[in-house]
Amino acid sequence: MIELLIVVAIMLIVAAMAIPNLLRARIAANESSAASSVRKIATAEVAYNAAYPTVGYAQDLASLGGPPTGCVPTSTAACMLDSVVASGTKGGYLLNAAGFSGAGGLNESFVASSAPVSFNLTGVRNFCIISDGMLRSTTGTSGGVPAPDVGTCTAYGTAQ
Numbered sequence: 001m002i003e004l005l006i007v008v009a010i011m012l013i014v015a016a017m018a019i020p021n022l023l024r025a026r027i028a029a030n031e032s033s034a035a036s037s038v039r040k041i042a043t044a045e046v047a048y049n050a051a052y053p054t055v056g057y058a059q060d061l062a063s064l065g066g067p068p069t070g071c072v073p074t075s076t077a078a079c080m081l082d083s084v085v086a087s088g089t090k091g092g093y094l095l096n097a098a099g100f101s102g103a104g105g106l107n108e109s110f111v112a113s114s115a116p117v118s119f120n121l122t123g124v125r126n127f128c129i130i131s132d133g134m135l136r137s138t139t140g141t142s143g144g145v146p147a148p149d150v151g152t153c154t155a156y157g158t159a160q
Helices: 002-051 150-154
Strands: 093-101 107-116 125-130 136-139
Antiparallel strands (some): 107 125
């Protein structure tokens, strides 16, 4: 009986050492997925701008997506993103896209961004890209608030 208790105790000690590493690996995977999703959104924004020059960049994330099957491209559902990214949540991150109109009434700039749903559980960094195409990131202090505008995104540091 004592031998069994010793084995269980050893297993608990090993598990206690492994769990934090597993959580960090999961956070790293979520952050990688979020950065990739933000890049996909930015690429879709550029393609949308080319496809709909009378609109400019897409107003929101839904305008870049569309139904999962039988999608017919329009300016309100361009079928440029898969339904998972267009839903606004992927891999423990909230995703956002916003177009901003300029003097001519066209959406002349955009921001594509992400933020962890639960800070320090699903991720610790926020990511964003604006019209210049440079991925930026910042370590957040709380989850759930993707960069809402160009000014907020430009305040982030460039990502490696």
